[in-house]
Amino acid sequence: MIRIGILGIGFMGWTHFAGATKIREDGTLAGSRLKGGSVTAICTRSAEKLAGDWTSIQGNFGPRGPKLDLTKIGAYDQPHEMFADPEIDLIDICLPNDQHEEMVIAALKAGKHVLVEKPISVDLKSADRMVAAAKKAGKLLMVAHVLPFFPEFQFAAEAVASKKYGKLLAANFKRIISSPKWSGGMSDFTKLGGWGIDLHIHDNHFISLICGTPRQVFSRGFLQEGFVNHVHSNYVFDDAGLAVSAVSGGMAASGLDFAHGFELFFEEATLIYSAGTLAGQWCADRPLTVLSKGKATQPKLKGGGEWYAAFTAELQQAVVAVQTGEVPRGLSADLARGALALCHAELASVELGKPVKVS
Numbered sequence: 001m002i003r004i005g006i007l008g009i010g011f012m013g014w015t016h017f018a019g020a021t022k023i024r025e026d027g028t029l030a031g032s033r034l035k036g037g038s039v040t041a042i043c044t045r046s047a048e049k050l051a052g053d054w055t056s057i058q059g060n061f062g063p064r065g066p067k068l069d070l071t072k073i074g075a076y077d078q079p080h081e082m083f084a085d086p087e088i089d090l091i092d093i094c095l096p097n098d099q100h101e102e103m104v105i106a107a108l109k110a111g112k113h114v115l116v117e118k119p120i121s122v123d124l125k126s127a128d129r130m131v132a133a134a135k136k137a138g139k140l141l142m143v144a145h146v147l148p149f150f151p152e153f154q155f156a157a158e159a160v161a162s163k164k165y166g167k168l169l170a171a172n173f174k175r176i177i178s179s180p181k182w183s184g185g186m187s188d189f190t191k192l193g194g195w196g197i198d199l200h201i202h203d204n205h206f207i208s209l210i211c212g213t214p215r216q217v218f219s220r221g222f223l224q225e226g227f228v229n230h231v232h233s234n235y236v237f238d239d240a241g242l243a244v245s246a247v248s249g250g251m252a253a254s255g256l257d258f259a260h261g262f263e264l265f266f267e268e269a270t271l272i273y274s275a276g277t278l279a280g281q282w283c284a285d286r287p288l289t290v291l292s293k294g295k296a297t298q299p300k301l302k303g304g305g306e307w308y309a310a311f312t313a314e315l316q317q318a319v320v321a322v323q324t325g326e327v328p329r330g331l332s333a334d335l336a337r338g339a340l341a342l343c344h345a346e347l348a349s350v351e352l353g354k355p356v357k358v359s
């Protein structure tokens, strides 16, 4: 049994907890959703949350946090005490971006495997230090990029890899939010790395996963405090027969809290998907649809339809990685670091007004 300790009970800490744990209506815990793994501890600075009152938590998807009976799990208010607990194997870090490096390195030094929320860090040198610390400690460092675990994105990734609709010729991705209001810790634009890192990295990671690393990127957009707020990017691959672009940012008016989607153009089919919130209501305006030979079909997707299902799948893979010692590419720190490098190349491209090589 892989025992997981979650550090930071905000939007993502609650979401990971819900993905991993069966919760009854009355807030008591009914066991793990993960095969071979379980959340056995949490660490939070908040006395309220330690006592099980998570009702202050509300992110830009999913329900408000509940009132929980936490008597069956360990509850810490000091990260280093949780890291020292010999009964924990994997630390799951759900803290604001600027705190990832310090806590990741401390957990690795304490002999734990680590899963850290995306982005791995805001700074590339910091990401390198984290990767080096994992190698030195001989422990796994995984980055919780959840997009490949969303059923629609999983379907798209499998279609590209299997070539079931022929070669991918072109792709366009969208990820738009209005500025979130729920989190003090996530409200400092420079600590976030701007939406060009905090938000858009999801698509940079997914694009790198399914298409490989682009050679160059050419971006136009809007900067704020030295970081990207809104960006339109063209990715330049060695394969001139592959055209990929993305639009991401945090400039949407409130009421459009979150929207994402894609159009993938294959030789023999087009895949479209578009969903998000409109004035607080989740709305899949274009559920994943395959257009081919004049027909539009909505394929049966893998995975559950619950709001936390992608996180269950992500945490399940992290558990298997600890069991086997092998990190799947989607969770690898190297791919996460590469996605961050792409974000920085886009920032440089917006600043310089010309294409920039991806390092």
Ligand SMILES: NC(=O)C1=CN([C@@H]2O[C@H](COP(=O)(O)OP(=O)(O)OC[C@H]3O[C@@H](n4cnc5c(N)ncnc54)[C@H](OP(=O)(O)O)[C@@H]3O)[C@@H](O)[C@H]2O)C=CC1
Binding pocket: 007, 008, 009, 010, 011, 012, 013, 043, 044, 045, 046, 049, 059, 094, 095, 096, 097, 099, 117, 118, 119, 144, 145, 146, 182, 183, 184, 185, 186, 198
């Ligand atoms: N994969 C995805 O879809 C998403 C990923 N994220 C990522 O998850 C991470 C956390 O984001 P999110 O959960 O939205 O943020 P929240 O602010 O909602 O939660 C972060 C939590 O970290 C703890 N914390 C510890 N130190 C601090 C501090 N100095 N300031 C603020 N909080 C602190 C707090 O928990 P406590 O009170 O328990 O101490 C806080 O609630 C980020 O890296 C973000 O990019 C965010 C949203 C979606």
Ligand SMILES: O=C1CO[C@H](CO)[C@@H](O)[C@@H]1O
Binding pocket: 060, 177, 180, 198, 199, 202, 258
């Ligand atoms: O997907 C996401 C939704 O928006 C959040 C910010 O508010 C991001 O942190 C996150 O990665």
